[in-house]
Amino acid sequence: MKLLEEIMKRAQENVQHIVLPEGTEERTLQAADVILEKKAANITLIGNPDEIHSLSAKFQLKNIDKATILNPENYSQYEEYTNLLFELRKAKGLTMEQAQKLAKDPLYIGTLMIKNGDADGEVAGARNTTGNVLRPALQIVKTKPGTSVVSGALLLFSDSPYGENGLVLMADLAVTPNPTAQELAEIAVNSGQTARTIGGFEPKIAMLSFSTKGSAKHELVDKVVEATRIAQEMAPDLQIDGELQADAALVPSVGESKAPGSEVAGHANVLVFPDLQAGNIGYKLVQRLGNAVAIGPILQGMGAPINDLSRGCCVNDIVQMIAITANQAIGVKQAK
Structure with missing residues (x-):
């Protein structure tokens, strides 16, 4: 690679x-x-x-x-x-x-x-x-100044057309079981910095959920919405959007349909999961069923x-x- x-x-x-x-x-x-x-x-x-x-x-x-x-x-x-x-x-x-x-x-x-x-x-x-x-x-x-939480990011390489030519950075997959909205925002910002420093690409960060732009109502969705707002305020230089379902984050046609006007939807190369359970399960499914190669976790924060x-x-x-x-x-x- x-x-x-x-x-x-x-x-x-x-x-x-x-x-x-x-x-x-x-x-x-x-x-x-x-x-x-x-x-x-x-x-x-x-x-x-x-x-x-x-x-x-x-x-x-x-x-x-x-x-x-x-x-x-x-x-x-x-x-x-x-x-x-x-x-x-x-x-x-x-x-x-x-x-x-x-x-x-x-x-x-x-x-x-x-x-x-x-x-x-x-x-x-x-x-x-x-x-x-x-x-x-x-x-x-x-932890570094301005960060209260440590997280683990993975570089996932696949033969898919998604992400950065098949490369997607995912977090948090290793450390924090159930981050608050503030912690989730920090994970997103730190993941963007990891994408730049380690991946060498400009991050497009999707805050993942089972809802896209209000398609579902639940307190779990509310946390992702709030985390997106905080992350955007923390790092206005980063492209961050949410809440997005995984297909809306990765697939251009789905992103355009579900989140029209979003610079991230359909083009995400950084996926931030709402909790450790979803992230850990998600990457291992992709790794095993999709024959993806995972590098990490890279500790952030x-x-x-x-x-x-x-x-x-x-x-x-x-x-x-x-x-x-x-x-x-x-x-x-x-x-x-």
């Missing part, structure tokens, strides 16, 4: 520093080797150096010596990170003793590196649950690029996510 090649190329042209807290996880280590070979990121692996070198020899990896290896039990920034964590969390009741313990946890070290300006992004989750990955991220890096992997991921999934995280980091710096 051409987009994935473009994402990798952008990462190679503007190299970022990505930290991998699961440095002794086999797939993660192999993915790091690929990224280092492609010169697509500077890598810090967190883990026992002897175990990392042993695994590297086992898999005959040739590039791991180009990575920085941080031993969580003994590293030079330990005191600095402990104090940073304590200052950030003492108001929440964290003691110095607890901070000293957490500053040896690879997932906490990774986010502390980012907070301290020592890394640009993080990828984890091949070994840890989403909750374990997000907990230190939300405690230390937190964080104060810095931090992405969570599926524990069933393969090496290539991790390679792609490291490149995507690097692209997010590039976007953050360009926005500043």
Whole structure:
């Protein structure tokens, strides 16, 4: 897929520093080797150096010596990170003793590196649950200004004529079960930014519902209508419309019939689902029945690029996510 090649190329042209807290996880280590070979990121692996070198020899990896290896039990920034964590969390009741313990946890070290300006992004989750990955991220890096909710977007590639030449970005498919209208609006705006930063296309964002422009009356529809209004006010530079049924969002003839005059209807390339249940079911149906390829989820709304992997991921999934995280980091710096 051409987009994935473009994402990798952008990462190679503007190299970022990505930290991998699961440095002794086999797939993660192999993915790091690929990224280092492609010169697509500077890598810090967190883990026992002897175990990392042993695994590297086992898999005959040739590039791991180009990575920085941080031993969580003994590293030079330990005191600095402990104090940073304590200052950030003492108001929440964290003691110095607890901070000293957490500053040896690879997932906490990774986010502390980012907070301290020592890394640009993080990828984890091949070994840890989403909750374990997000907990230190939300405690230390937190959400970005103006955003109260974290969401997960997917890039879905298919042979269909819809979206951006068969590519559609969908959200939220991973994090927030039942967003409020305000949260749904934030998800829409963040999804538009992801489309620009990662997808490289101008977003046309459809706020999905079982109703199109008042065709049905229900409180669930009202939430989408309100979210659309808030999103349009938040980001007047983005093309956002709703409420739209999926066919009205994607199919030009249906969009023209059900929502005449809409710049988004019939041409949407970003689909924002009203809740996690609809989004998760929807993308998996398309993936399995339509033989679509799904890349992600890409976490949105964080104060810095931090992405969570599926524990069933393969090496290539991790390679792609490291490149995507690097692209997010590039976007953050360009926005500043």
